[in-house]
Amino acid sequence: MKAKGNQKTKVNIVTLGCSKNLVDSEVMLTQLRGNGIDTTHEAQNDDSNVVIINTCGFIDNAKQESVDTILRYVDAKEEGLVEKIYVSGCLSQRYKDDLEREIPQVDAFFGTRDLPAILKKFKADYKHELIGERLTTTNSHYSYLKIAEGCDRPCSFCAIPLMRGGHVSRPIEELVKEAQNLAKNGTKELLLIAQDSTYYGLDLYKKRNLADLMRNLSDVEGIDWIRLHYAFPTGFPMDVLDVMAERDNICNYLDIPLQHGSTKMLKLMRRGTTREKTEALLQEMRMRVPDIGIRTTLIAGHPGETEADFEDMVDFVEKTRFDRLGIFNYSHEENTHAFSMEDNVPDEVKQERANIVMDVQEGISREINDAKIGKTFKVLIDRKESGNFVGRTEHDSPEVDNEVLIDASKHYLRVGDFADIKINDATEFDLYGEPVA
Numbered sequence: 196m197k198a199k200g201n202q203k204t205k206v207n208i209v210t211l212g213c214s215k216n217l218v219d220s221e222v223m224l225t226q227l228r229g230n231g232i233d234t235t236h237e238a239q240n241d242d243s244n245v246v247i248i249n250t251c252g253f254i255d256n257a258k259q260e261s262v263d264t265i266l267r268y269v270d271a272k273e274e275g276l277v278e279k280i281y282v283s284g285c286l287s288q289r290y291k292d293d294l295e296r297e298i299p300q301v302d303a304f305f306g307t308r309d310l311p312a313i314l315k316k317f318k319a320d321y322k323h324e325l326i327g328e329r330l331t332t333t334n335s336h337y338s339y340l341k342i343a344e345g346c347d348r349p350c351s352f353c354a355i356p357l358m359r360g361g362h363v364s365r366p367i368e369e370l371v372k373e374a375q376n377l378a379k380n381g382t383k384e385l386l387l388i389a390q391d392s393t394y395y396g397l398d399l400y401k402k403r404n405l406a407d408l409m410r411n412l413s414d415v416e417g418i419d420w421i422r423l424h425y426a427f428p429t430g431f432p433m434d435v436l437d438v439m440a441e442r443d444n445i446c447n448y449l450d451i452p453l454q455h456g457s458t459k460m461l462k463l464m465r466r467g468t469t470r471e472k473t474e475a476l477l478q479e480m481r482m483r484v485p486d487i488g489i490r491t492t493l494i495a496g497h498p499g500e501t502e503a504d505f506e507d508m509v510d511f512v513e514k515t516r517f518d519r520l521g522i523f524n525y526s527h528e529e530n531t532h533a534f535s536m537e538d539n540v541p542d543e544v545k546q547e548r549a550n551i552v553m554d555v556q557e558g559i560s561r562e563i564n565d566a567k568i569g570k571t572f573k574v575l576i577d578r579k580e581s582g583n584f585v586g587r588t589e590h591d592s593p594e595v596d597n598e599v600l601i602d603a604s605k606h607y608l609r610v611g612d613f614a615d616i617k618i619n620d621a622t623e624f625d626l627y628g629e630p631v632a
Contacts, residue, residue, distance in 0.1 A: 248265055343362055384419065456509075465532060520556045608630065
């Protein structure tokens with residue numbers, strides 16, 4: 196494949212959406228470069244003649260961003276700045292026929308598990324010897340490790356099974372090899388991700404095997420922190436908490452999306468649990484791992500949510516006192532179970548409810564942060580920005596959680612290193628501190 200003027204093929208991969216998509220792009224980057232193809236990720240100068248857009252199709256805003264990005268590159272193609280456009284990922288998996296009809300300027304659309312087909316476009320082969328090898332695009336000191344693909348859960352609001360298919364766990368040996376390679380390249384923190392990490396191992400080992408995986412990863416030399424994301428509450432394997440308590444390099448951190456605090460709404464959402472069971476689970480987690488930091492996400496305005504249901508959610512947030520919390524407005528997604536229900540909560544009410552929950556969480560977060568003043572924490576330094584070194588404690592994941600700011604005019608720290616930081620001030624979502632000599 197040659198561009199104008201016999202220019203050699205140069206590929207730019209553009210990634211939209213979540214960390215799972217980012218890992219897919221990194222695998223694609225590794226395979227293309229492994230085949231000798233000049234490939235970059237999110238190129239700043241953007242002088243590539245081929246672009247692969249790895250799309251998100253989760254909710255309305257994400258879908259719109261994906262479409263806008265495709266159209267921006269279509270304009271570039273019509274101006275002669277780009278020769279080929281390929282679209283992959285969730286939006287393409289879910290709406291391929293519609294996209295082919297509506298945006299014919301795109302050269303090909305691929306789904307979420309079509310990497311070999313993408314490689315064929317470049318006369319390249321899928322190199323099995325590169326399994327477990329991955330070029331990362333994040334700061335080299337932390338990397339996402341995708342432990343499974345797809346989801347078998349029947350949640351009413353979620354289109355992920357439509358785009359990602361059923362749950363498929365990756366073998367422990369393969370994940371350990373990948374972690375070892377990442378560690379050799381400077382990774383100190385592994386962020387374990389999946390559509391549903393709780394389900395890990397059921398397909399391969401006929402049991403929930405997340406605890407065993409975490410033990411094996413914990414043994415990898417050079418990995419100082421292991422952080423667990425996207426744990427489904429129903430069927431949560433409690434032995435994970437034992438491993439968390441036993442192993443110093445497994446962060447006392449859990450990302451457990453709960454979606455609501457009303458039993459009625461949890462039933463409508465097909466979550467397989469109740470508020471009472473959820474509260475008992477969280478209580479058990481805090482008892483077994485007293486220093487655990489719990490992050491959750493909630494949804495405002497699911498069909499059928501009344502004012503009383505919303506008040507239940509607010510009460511749940513106030514009583515549970517999550518360390519970290521995010522909330523999304525419900526998005527009415529085709530072919531999901533909830534799409535058969537009336538989307539009967541107006542958009543402005545959804546937003547108002549989300550704002551109320553975040554106001555409550557701000558107060559909780561401020562109280563939790565104020566209690567940290569005077570204490571010293573192990574902090575991983577991520578970057579230098581606006582006159583500060585910016586890092587995170589073990590209770591904070593990149594991009595979504597709190598950060599620790601250290602005045603760079605007074606102190607020198609190395610990005611990618613750990614430092615003991617004494618906290619001397621706090622706001623709702625940030626801590627301020629200085630290194631302990």
